Amino acid sequence: MKTTLLYVDDDDLKIDDFLSFLSNDFDITTQTNPLEALALINQGNVYDAIILDIMMPEMTGLELAKKIEENIHYNSCPIIFRSGYNDPDIAKEALTSSSREFLSSGIPLHEYSLRIKNKIEDNLKLIPLIEKGDLLLNQNQQRLRIKGDDVSISQTEFKILRFLIEKSGEIIPRDDVIKQVWGDDFYVTSNNFNTHVSNLRKKLDPSTYTILTYKGKGICFCKKGMER
Known part of the structure; x- marks a missing residue:
């Protein structure tokens, strides 16, 4: 690239x-x-x-x-x-x-x-890189690498992933993610939010990590096989 x-x-x-x-x-x-x-x-x-x-x-x-x-x-x-x-x-x-x-x-x-x-x-x-297992986030270039390969990722997806990695293992309420990524004054529909998370989950498929959705509770970034 x-x-x-x-x-x-x-x-x-x-x-x-x-x-x-x-x-x-x-x-x-x-x-x-x-x-x-x-x-x-x-x-x-x-x-x-x-x-x-x-x-x-x-x-x-x-x-x-x-x-x-x-x-x-x-x-x-x-x-x-x-x-x-x-x-x-x-x-x-x-x-x-x-x-x-x-x-x-x-x-x-x-x-x-x-x-x-x-x-x-x-x-x-x-500007430090963020490493989590086989994931590498370059904060300056806002790029994602999985197992050494570049993965195309939007700016919004990058912000969501960075926040979830920082809260790895925790179930984060949807509203908390929206506030962190979009700010207090930006309205985000459930469909819009779910689309971003779904796209990001697909891009994480080669990784040993994934994003899980807990109905009524929120989403969680965790290692595959560690589902609660």
Whole structure:
């Protein structure tokens, strides 16, 4: 599975150059409009890193980064600024957290690949992995591995599974799971909730763990064969 990038730049020529050098190393989504890029985050799209130009119309890269970091769907991946402006004040403003990086557009593009990969690796070390038996949850990338194989999982399914693993062996009331995953102000129907749990249970089929439903009580993440 390729590393995924979101690259936002209002200059089509810069985007074309970026793609020509780096598309073999990364799965790259490009966007020329900062508002459209923010919409991709709002839709729950998850990336391994986000590359932002600084000087853009409607919204600067610095403003966009702040909105992304405040978004509930942001997965704490690195945000890397790519700019031809070598102003120290701009660089200082860009580097306000350990997950950020500032790279001059004067850096050769073949070097960008190494720098991006190194930043992603460094960022992963800051966010612990969750291991449970043959399951591995990567919290930064919001990915699931079962017995070493990647398993496709939605953002909502990831949140449900992470919460259930934290409460492993306990029967958790449905309302408690909904509150943890969706929040207090979000209404979730029983059918919607049950669909997510059913899909997740199917994806866990290769694992030695499963999700059990106890009518009138809730759901429980436990090892197969440990049914009560």
